[in-house]
Amino acid sequence: MNIIFKALNDTTRREILELLKDRDMTAGEIADQFNISKPSISHHLDLLKQAGLVIANKDGQFIHYSINTTVMDEMLKWMLQFKRKK
Amino acid sequence: MNIIFKALNDTTRREILELLKDRDMTAGEIADQFNISKPSISHHLDLLKQAGLVIANKDGQFIHYSINTTVMDEMLKWMLQFKRKK
DNA sequence: TAGATATTTAGACAAATGTCTAAATAATAT
DNA sequence: ATATTATTTAGACATTTGTCTAAATATCTA
Numbered sequence: 001m002n003i004i005f006k007a008l009n010d011t012t013r014r015e016i017l018e019l020l021k022d023r024d025m026t027a028g029e030i031a032d033q034f035n036i037s038k039p040s041i042s043h044h045l046d047l048l049k050q051a052g053l054v055i056a057n058k059d060g061q062f063i064h065y066s067i068n069t070t071v072m073d074e075m076l077k078w079m080l081q082f083k084r085k086k
Numbered sequence: 087m088n089i090i091f092k093a094l095n096d097t098t099r100r101e102i103l104e105l106l107k108d109r110d111m112t113a114g115e116i117a118d119q120f121n122i123s124k125p126s127i128s129h130h131l132d133l134l135k136q137a138g139l140v141i142a143n144k145d146g147q148f149i150h151y152s153i154n155t156t157v158m159d160e161m162l163k164w165m166l167q168f169k170r171k172k
Numbered sequence: 173t174a175g176a177t178a179t180t181t182a183g184a185c186a187a188a189t190g191t192c193t194a195a196a197t198a199a200t201a202t
Numbered sequence: 203a204t205a206t207t208a209t210t211t212a213g214a215c216a217t218t219t220g221t222c223t224a225a226a227t228a229t230c231t232a
C-alpha cells in the first residue's frame with residue numbers, strides 16, 4: 001500500500017502511467033516524452049515497477065513497459081472505504 | 087491533484103483519515119492515537135487540510151477535525167481512467 | 173571483433189519531508 | 203489576574219527524494 005502511494009506521488013510517474021494507458025512503450029519512447037534524462041526516467045520506471053504498477057518485458061535490447069491496473073484496484077478499494085460509511 | 091497524492095503519501099496521515107472515517111475528532115484526540123508528538127500531528131493535519139481531505143472547525147479551545155470525501159472523488163476519477171480503457 | 177544503440181547502475185547533490193523540542197497563541201477555570 | 207489546557211508556530215536536524223553526469227551492461231549490426 002505504502003509503496004503504491006509513494007509511486008503515485010510524482011507528476012512524472014503519473015504521466016508515465018497515462019502514456020501507458022493508451023499503449024505499451026519502450027523505456028526510450030517514454031523518456032522521449034519528458035525533459036528529463038534517461039537515467040532519471042529509468043529510476044521512475046523502477047519505482048513504478050516496484051509498486052507493481054507497470055510490468056517490464058525485455059525484447060532484445062529494448063524493454064517494453066506496460067501498465068498493470070490490478071494493483072490500482074487495491075488503492076481504489078482503500079479509497080472507497082471512505083465513501084461507503086456515512 | 088499533486089497535493090492530494092502528497093497528503094496521502096504517509097502512513098500516519100492515512101491512518102488519521104481512517105480514524106476520521108468513523109467520527110469527528112479533536113486534534114488532541116487524534117494525537118493520542120499515535121506515538122508521535124502533538125506538533126508533528128498538527129503538521130500532518132495541516133497537510134491534510136491543505137489537500138482539502140479534512141475540515142477544521144474551531145470550538146472554544148478545541149479544534150474538531152472531520153473528513154471531506156468529496157476531494158477523494160477527484161482521485162477516484164483519476165484512478166478509474168485506467169480501468170475504463172482497454 | 174568493433175562500433176552503435178538501448179537501458180540501467182553508481183555516485184553526487186540540492187530540495188523536500190517527517191520528526192523533535194521550545195516557545196507562542198488562544199480559551200477556560202480558579 | 204494567574205494557572206491550566208489545547209493547539210499551533212518556529213527552528214533544527216537526519217532521512218528521503220528527484221535529478222544529473224559518467225560509467226557499466228547488454229544487444230544488434232557491419
